[in-house]
Amino acid sequence: MKPGDIPKTEERNADDSSSSTRLTSRGSTVPRINGRREYRGAGEHPFNKCWNDCRNDPADVRSQILGALQGFRWNSYGVSRVGPSDGKPEDFTTYVSITAEADTFDWEQADVIVLKCQKILDQYGFSDVCCELSETVPMELEKYRKWVLKNRGRYYYHGLPSIPTLLARSPDPTWNPPIDNYEPGFYSPSPVDKYLSPLGRHPITEKWNNDDGSASLRSHVLQNLKGVNWTSVDILRCGHQNEEDLPAILFVSVEPGSITPEEAQQLADRCAATLINHGLTDVSCEVKESHVVPLSKLQPPATVVDTNQLWKATYNLTDLVGATIAGSDQQENQGTKGPYLRVKTVENGIETSSICALTSLHVLSSSVQGPKHSAPNKIWQGCEAVVQPGIDYKTVLKSLAASQAHKVKYHWDDPAADEEMLTSYNARTTIESRTFGHLTYARQGSNGRATDWALIRLDADMHERSLDTIQNQVPIGPGVDNGYNHGYDDSEKYGSVSFFFPPEDGIHTLRGILPVANIQDPGSEDPTREGAICFGKVGHGSGLTFGLANQALSILRRPIASTKDGGDLGEEDDSIHLSLAVLGKSEVYGMRPFTRSFGTAGDSSACAWDLDGRVAGMVTAGSMWDLEDRWTNVTYVTPMEWILEDMRECGLEATLCE
Template identity: 30%
Template sequence: MAADTINIPQPPREEEQLGYYYGLPSRPKLVARSSTDPYKYNFDFSTQYPVGKLLSSVRQHPIADLWNTDGPLRREIVLALDGIQWTVIDVLRLGYQPRMTEELQLNHPVTLLISVKKDSTPWEQGHSVVVRCHEILQNYGISDVHCEMKESHTIRLASPPAAPLSAPKLHSEYAQTYPGRSTTCEVECEKIHAVLSAYLGHSIATFDQPTREGTKCLYLRRKDTGQVLLLICRHALFNGTSANEDYIYDESNAESMVTILQPGDDTLARRKKDIALCIKCVDFHIESIKRLDELTQDEKKARIAEELATLPRLEAAAGRLEDVSPPATRIIGHVLFSPKFGTSTRTTGQSSSQRVRDWALIELHPGKHASPLEELENEVSVTEKERLNLLCAHEVEGFTFHRHLSFHYLRNTLPLVGMVSEAETKGGEHESRLPEEPAILVGKRGQRSKLTYGLANNVTSLMREVVDNIEFVSEEWCILGPKPCGWMTDRRHCFCGLGDSGSCIWDLQSRVGGMLTSASGDPTYGGIDTAYATPMEWLLEDMRAYGYDVEILDGERPDSDIGQAD
């Protein structure tokens, strides 16, 4: 009888619940797993640090083709979750990242990861579900994929009629350099230059909710009229208390107009605080120089002159921020149309996908832009340091070469041209260390987390949400955060943060891939394990269904680029 009890599943101890996913940014709690392998604490005695777990894209595996279509496998898994308050289903590789070897994370086992709401699922119920899901996978010939359940949150990443004619315009000017040796001050002035520009990736908010911020995604052009529109996320504009209904701009009802600000109040406040600190630092540096006995008077005068040379630019930047303090001076346009939050099934290429409608089209105000709207280009702000980070991303992800990314060095931008097809998001491009293993390295600029790179998964994720007591299940393009350079590469950083909703996702050919909408993790710790985007090809098709036949506003690639590795 004692021998029979050995095989009876036991709930995980607290150590396993809290430590099983060590290494993931949000520190999720394990609920249950189908694997019977004993849990073992993994410690690297050579570094005196515990070894964390790492999520990686699936790439080559039989489950990819079965899961990426709305076929019987997916339907049976979702049916097995009936009665469970699940939020996301991801199919990813999960394992310990070796520190001192060249072993690839491709050797990590593929895992079906089910995220559930906190404290919603007891172990007994969760274990029954993951075992059933594992059995379903085996019935389809997938015997090497286990199922796990963890607690995690789904996060939507949001945080007058027109601006006066005298309001400062959004510019597309070159980034200028000024004399002075204060690198910090130069960087801060560059941030202000960018946040008041027409470039993508910067803060937007509504006039009525100026602290609920999102991110500028992409400029589009209507094929019938040539009108230039801005694409952003709906949920960054309308919060949970707003009626879930189509919004259509009514010229005859001025009070119904939803106007858009750039930047939002929180971003403006941060920039003001930082530039004021830079100005104070100049005074502090000057007083410190005066007290340096080892310097001659001439040397002191020279260094003080260098510090004073930074003041004109700092004070000018502070003045630009003061000029846009009144919200009305920051109005860049108004909402033209936004369909109610829900799901649509659209066909792109040879496949159909059911995805969430979470988009809004903004009619831009010409008077707020320094250039004619038809001359706008889809350019993402990219600093010199961020360009160098791309080389690091290639190295730590194991890419042996990269595509040309044509940066505009005078404007510190990356022009976006072309589009990644939805089919490519499920199959990838052969850019990884192993030619047969598809992977896409992507980037984005969000108003909160700035520019980050990440690894796109080639297997679709499913997300479940309930709005107005109606359940929505949608397909999502899953993106993992970057691995840091250096020796701590056994974990990934967050790809995005609150306020990054609407960020444009692009690949290493400067092609538009999609729009960032949500993430999974734990806001308590500020950790994001996985981010989710809607492919741009699907979005454009959905807009056409509502009568907006639009195309991406393409510009020209500059001659300069970061080169190509051998």
């Protein structure tokens, strides 16, 4: 490889969501690091000992690399293992990492240095160790401001949980973001964080939600998107923290890398013109890169024991809503158990009734052998086993054993509780012992609304209580989520102080359905200061979280098929449907505010409910910057009202178990 041949890549760090451009010596021969990067200690690699044993001998490897850096304005260098966030040990590569401040060097010079360093590593017998050079942001305020303006796409949405890349906006006035400069000389400056807020009461809500045919605002926006590989359309407010009068924005998300900035600007201009034509002169359009993905979680067997997550073990052996579930034949693909329904069917004049748990079909997709396309009003039946929990039970066994041994060794607390739980989990090592039900009905398709649902018929023999008495109850006591207690501090903001003093048993009982009309126009529903209803949910991925439901519906697009040669079948074969958008609430950590995600990977099928305990819907998907990301900017929820209506159209009469 010659200087200039090394590809530059932009990758994000796992710790702080920042990104930078890097040169890696091995180029494409090094396992590509997708999504967020995670840095770990150098570990037991022989190079680590060699590096640490260097004592300023001109012949040692460290001195040789320092020599290669002569005349180059570097900031730091060191040895670490680098790999994908949450990756396995074998996914990590040992690196000599060099950093230099942005705009103090040119990349041709960096090419030469990286190749020199790699040649030195090879000469010393460490050909499996790589060299990388990455840029760091400027420390001086004015230089940093110029850097941010130069890299607007990267920093425009700074502060959102999964920072998307801005491609274009219309109108596009001069951008001059406020900059935080807390500790000059110690920490680099940072743009003031942005956050998303529900739309609230705005004329666009009625125009957008009440689609009246080809002349409607929604139809005209969709016409603008023809030929574009878009993923979602959201109408939200967005601005910097501590700002209250946030502007309304039509967000168009596209697949990363699918459109040029020039094409994105043309798209933004078309959508802005459409808004003006409909009399919405105070709404702008922004085009950004974001994936929209189902929030099931593909989790490999655990290699690290986390005793802080033992709270999951408590309710994963109960009939509480929010427990971890998976299909029996692919337990790594995990989701969340949704609400319980009483389902009635009539066949040959005979009515039958069963108690089922609701979930998303994509949580069990590997277990389901259904038709490739689901026609309207069609469902299919299955008999696949569903387990609770999935592969998590192996993690819990390790965690419980480690926790119990630690308590015995240091005489902390009473290890009896861990021992009892360990006994319960040891009794559930087989699939049969963890099977709580079987898939009975499944549905996937689009009737203009999301119809990705499945019903799991409960096995009476696997439940201690009679199925006729089962209720929709969620755990909300302390320990369900580390961030839960922050909810007490914001109780007035969410309009229901009494909710934030959970019952003694920490169980919240859900009753009734929250109508979609009430979400779109809260009226007297005691909304938050943002004019939106607060949702709660308990999910496998993020535990207990709270968020705000947006009044304007979102549109999601998912290609559902491709041709044999890999080409697209066309837009008519895409699944395009409506959904609710839920935004995580903002909190303050230390001196700085930050925004939590309402849902993360693993939360698919989690039941969303309002503070009065009414079931609002089911978590299905999330919007994020990359497929390896954990955090979502927007969490999508299918209203429970729509799901029950779709079931009726398919011949099923379902009601909540109360």
